[in-house]
Amino acid sequence: MDGKKCNSLSHYSPFILWRNYVIGILPLVLVPVFVFVLPFGICQFLTLAMAFALYAFVQRNRASRFESCTLVPFTAARVLFALTVVYVVIDLVFHEIPDETVKPYKALAMPIVAFLMVLRTNLRSSHNSLCVDCMMRNGSPFERRVLGHLYSSENHYLIPRLLVIIGLVVVLNWGYWYYAYNLEYYEWSDSLVFYFLPLIIFALDVVFLGYRYYLLYVFGHKQSSTLAEGMKNLRVMLISGNRVCFKVGQDGMLDTPFAVDDTFSEIISAGVVRDYMTERVGTSDVRFCYGSIDIRGRKAMEHYFCFVDGNDVVEQFAAREGIEICWLDRAEISRVYHSGKFSPCAGAEMSRVFNILVTSKIFDLSGRRKIKLRGYVPTFSIDEIRNSDVDFSNNRWMILSRFNKSSSFYWVRLLWYKYIEGLG
16 A cells, blocks of 8 residues: 555554563653662763664654554653753752762652653653554554553553652652651661662563553454454545535444445555545546555555536435435534544544645645745635645655645744654
8 A cells, every 4th residue: 555644553562562662661661770780970871872762763653664663662751851951950959969969869850750741741742742642644543443442542541650659659759758858867768768769660561561461452353353354444535616425324423424345455546536536426437545454464455536526416316225314514524523523534624625725735745845934724625636646645745735834933843843853
């Protein structure tokens, strides 16, 4: 499926989530241990190196054909990067104070920084830069079906859970420091609480999560036989002039009236869609829009445009099939979208098409403005899609809709997101 969006989520994903969780959190809980064993002024170089190592892991995963969710390692990399800055400041301010006096405070700083960064991730939810980048390239969880929902739901479980666990470490560490720590006398419990407690809690947590994800794996493996493995879902957006056709569901939600299943293959099924639409509405004017694919699970979804010159044949098809349809122009589609009346897949389709149409009018593929008027948003009509040469499967347009050379602090954002975090 060259040129198409390519995401791969398989029933092995529960284990992959556990693995990514371990990869992300292990460097964090090792930081206090390194503070304990390493000499003064060394630890910040190690935290920086581990941050870049996690960013490299995220970037490599992002480029993989079998991409998985790396929100926890990505967040951990940000924690380590922020912790590097904190350690540099501590070393500069307290360089004349003995190591043994400063080391406990360095260890105590780790859960505080981690708590703040994980809290930020939790508050931003799907608006985190990694999640936005993933959805622009791979589509929404609804387009990725069951396992797309698995990643989404597990992130809503893991991140708040991680926040609670880190909060527990903060309370235990600082509670011990306030009530039991004596600077003048060393106790073995000081080292246990300040330097090794996060590692102990992490080890217990990993065992519990491993068992949980084993059960999810078993459940997912049993359920895989009930899913449409080896199948491809083909969705068709029907356009007549400046209006798009939608089916009105029993719950009032709007969706495409045209969808057909085909045997899975990595080659797009444009011929199947042409035959399908010719049989139903008498037209073969079909154009591929974009698609998503699960190589391991052998599932895919493809989205197409189909163009008709009149509504009569479509109305006859709707009457024959006993379905209610409606035609919406651009303004009506925007209103319905913001009211939440589209099905998740239809909403994702309209959002992508409208975003790409507007972005391609403002920018070229390098991100430079075609029209030198900052803040200018061009108008467009739906009938432009029929003769447009814009490649709607090119994810570069989706990235440019949020990140382009007109963005504030573009070069700083480019340095950070692309060359440090590996996004964009």
